[in-house]
Amino acid sequence: MNLEDTIYRRQSIRSYDSTPLDNQTLDEIREFIDNAKELNPNIRWSYEILPTEDISTMMRWKSPHYIAIFSQEKENYYQNIGFIFQQADLFLQSKGIGSCWIGMGNPKNYENPDKNQKPIIIMSIGKSKGDLYRERNQFKRKDLDAISDKSDERLIPAQFAPSSSNTQPWYFTHNDEGAYDLYRIKRGVIRNKMFGKWNRIDTGIALAHLYVANRDSFKFYRKDNPKELKGHFYDGSFEI
């Protein structure tokens, strides 16, 4: 399956065969990630594929490998990580490998050689014990009309994007330049503590789906003086 079709079939996998993936497959995954598109090339980031024993998670389930993701903390770094590694999530699932973003986990016994990069998030990977794919009607997502100022089928790839606790914090408006502005829903103090940083990753994930579905035309930019939208943060603009 190609990456775009995978948008409409993928799901988070939380039950894994404990057998490790073979080295050739791991190398293919690394090659894909090393060539993924960045949202912000100004930010240094890196990753390491680690075995179960080098990860601590709050999850009751385990996978044979985890991608531990690191980044410099500057500009839109959470969003950049979401953008890069959602391409990886689609690649993995397109190749029949299960994956799940895990906010509640950290690498242990591993030090990033670049002291300026901090652990951001991890992703479980491995062979799924159950079905890898689901049908389009099995996705639980907000209606298209609820995520945009005008109903627009071009936003469907973003509508299907995964997000932390399925919060789907994105809202799209059509701007005066014939492009789109992306906003992120503001949370109350308590929910912001929990979801604040993950929701920044989430909007990067939604942008990754829009990029994969519009590879040739996708262009991301940030405005210095974006329109304010009540109850939302501005997270950037894009053409598709």
Ligand SMILES: Cc1cc2nc3c(=O)[nH]c(=O)nc-3n(C[C@H](O)[C@H](O)[C@H](O)COP(=O)(O)O)c2cc1C
């Ligand atoms: C930033 C982020 C963090 C997440 N953290 C966790 C987690 O800690 N544990 C977990 O089981 N799932 C986690 N998820 C998976 C989401 O719960 C899942 O993507 C969402 O419910 C939508 O389901 P789907 O991926 O099957 O489409 C996370 C997803 C994202 C994008």
